[in-house]
Amino acid sequence: MLLEGKVLAITGGASGIGKAAALEAARQGADVAITDIVAPETVRSLLDEIEVTGRRALYLQGDVAEPETAVRFMSTIESQLGGLDVFVSNAGICPFHAFLDLPPDVLKKTIGVNLLGAYFMVQAAANQMVRQGRGGAIIAVSSISALVGGEFQTHYTPTKAGVHSLMQSTAIALGPHNIRCNSVLPGTIRTPINQEDLADEGKASAMIARIPLGRLGEPEDLAGPIVFLGSSLASYVTGAALLVDGGCFVNLQ
Ligand SMILES: NC(=O)C1=CN([C@@H]2O[C@H](COP(=O)(O)OP(=O)(O)OC[C@H]3O[C@@H](n4cnc5c(N)ncnc54)[C@H](OP(=O)(O)O)[C@@H]3O)[C@@H](O)[C@H]2O)C=CC1
Numbered sequence: 711m712l713l714e715g716k717v718l719a720i721t722g723g724a725s726g727i728g729k730a731a732a733l734e735a736a737r738q739g740a741d742v743a744i745t746d747i748v749a750p751e752t753v754r755s756l757l758d759e760i761e762v763t764g765r766r767a768l769y770l771q772g773d774v775a776e777p778e779t780a781v782r783f784m785s786t787i788e789s790q791l792g793g794l795d796v797f798v799s800n801a802g803i804c805p806f807h808a809f810l811d812l813p814p815d816v817l818k819k820t821i822g823v824n825l826l827g828a829y830f831m832v833q834a835a836a837n838q839m840v841r842q843g844r845g846g847a848i849i850a851v852s853s854i855s856a857l858v859g860g861e862f863q864t865h866y867t868p869t870k871a872g873v874h875s876l877m878q879s880t881a882i883a884l885g886p887h888n889i890r891c892n893s894v895l896p897g898t899i900r901t902p903i904n905q906e907d908l909a910d911e912g913k914a915s916a917m918i919a920r921i922p923l924g925r926l927g928e929p930e931d932l933a934g935p936i937v938f939l940g941s942s943l944a945s946y947v948t949g950a951a952l953l954v955d956g957g958c959f960v961n962l963q
Pocket residue numbers: 721722723724725726727728745746747748772773774775800801802803804823827851852853854895896897898899900901902903904
C-alpha cells in the first residue's frame with residue numbers, strides 16, 4: 711500500500727475528484743480528513759466507505775475561502791488523527807460565464823475559493839508539517855486550464871494557472887523542510903462541476919474527438935496520480951505538474 715500509516719487531508723473531498731482521491735487514499739492505507747462546504751449528512755456514506763477499509767475518517771464543514779477554515783481544519787486533524795503527511799488542495803468552483811458581462815461578484819468568488827482558498831489551506835498545511843518536522847507532500851488540483859484558455863472560463867483559468875504557480879513557488883520555499891509540492895492538471899473530468907456544461911452534447915462530443923484516449927475523464931482517473939505524488943514513490947518529485955487529460959493537450963493537429 712502506497713500510503714500505509716499516513717494521514718491525508720483533502721479539501722472539496724465530498725464530491726468528484728476529491729471524493730475519488732479520498733477513497734483511494736484510504737484503500738492505500740491512509741487515514742483521511744476531509745473538508746468541504748457541504749453539510750455533514752452529505753458525506754456520511756463516504757466516511758462509512760473509508761472506515762470500512764479499516765482507516766479513520768473525519769469531516770469538517772467549512773468554506774476554504776475563509777482563512778479560519780484552514781486553521782480549524784489543521785487543529786482538528788492534529789487532535790483527532792495526530793498529524794498530517796499528505797495535503798491535497800482540491801476544492802474549486804467553475805461557474806461558466808461569458809467574459810464581457812462577467813459580474814464582479816462571480817470573479818471575486820471564483821478567485822476567493824480557487825486561489826485564495828488554496829493559498830490559505832496550503833499555508834496552514836505547510837505550517838502544520840513544518841511544526842511536525844517529518845516532511846510531507848502537498849498536491850494541488852490545478853487544471854489543463856492552467857495552460858490553455860476557455861471562452862466561458864476567463865475568471866477560472868487564471869485561478870488554475872495561479873494554483874500551478876503556487877506549487878512551483880512553495881516547492882522552493884518548503885524544499886528545505888522536505889515538503890514536496892506538485893500539481894495535477896486534469897483535463898475534462900465528468901463531475902457535478904461540469905454536468906450542465908457537458909449536457910450540451912455537441913460540446914461534449916467535440917471534446918471527446920480531441921482526446922487521443924477517446925473519452926472524457928472520470929474522477930477515479932485522478933486518484934492514482936494524486937496518491938502517487940503523495941507517496942514515497944515520488945520522493946524526488948517536487949515542483950512538477952502532471953497532466954491527466956487523456957492526451958488532449960498535445961493533440962493540436
Ligand atoms: N471536473 C473537471 O473537469 C476538472 C476539475 N478540476 C478541478 O478539480 C477540483 C475538483 O472539482 P470536481 O471534482 O470536478 O468538482 P465537484 O463540484 O464534484 O467537487 C468540488 C467540491 O468542492 C466543494 N466546494 C465548492 N466550494 C467550496 C468552498 N468554498 N469551500 C469548500 N468546498 C467547496 C464543492 O461543493 P459544492 O458541490 O457545494 O459546490 C464540491 O463538493 C476543482 O478545483 C476543479 O477546478 C480541474 C480540471 C478539470
